Amino acid sequence: MSHDPTPISDNPAEFTLDPVIAARLKLNDAGLIPAVVQAVDTREVLMMAWMDTHALAYTLATRRGTYYSRSRDEYWIKGLTSGNVQEVTDVALDCDGDTVLVTVHQTGGACHTGARTCFDADPLLGPGQ
Template sequence: MTSTPRTPSDLDPAIAARLKRSADGLVPAIAQQHDTGEVLMLGWMDDEALHRTLTTGRATYWSRSRQEYWVKGDTSGHVQHVKGVALDCDADTILVKVDQVGAACHTGTRTCFDTDVLLAAE
């Protein structure tokens, strides 16, 4: 399923053509610590957020609640320096490998996935 991006974007048309977006034009983006593989958070990107991420080296997301772009760390100081970006095999999820400075979660924890563990790994 694809949708028109919310704003014009300079994203490479070859990349844009591959993306499978939700009905609201977004693709889930998983942030992962580049050197340890730790999964940090899930955000949402449209074409422009992905373009900004690829060209600035800073993870940029679309806020569904505020309806605006946000660069991770601009207000908190908990910056995500982008080390690599990949699409999954279906081109419907983005993996952003980052060097996380400080907490990734808005609650102040390192990762968004450490509070409510449903099944612990052995």
């Protein structure tokens, strides 16, 4: 007899971060922490986004890149509407506890423009400049 597992909610607000992890975070005044997102295969920086404790808890529980959109004031599960999903392989907190590094397998573009990375459009300084 097969047993269907309980489906995981698509609402990050329903997830609570482990208090031990939460105690290590240094959130800004808005309750957010920057998340630098990096490709696992190339180590290329793909994007920077914001997380709150619920988005981080959801990411840790589901391995789906999940962020908090300041402009839309809502959670954003990467790829839910675009199909450009982020399968999270690793999450690390920096030495100060004020930035999260999220390493992902990226499907499609990471940037909202459709580009692979948010950082390739207009370099301010590069080799030979």
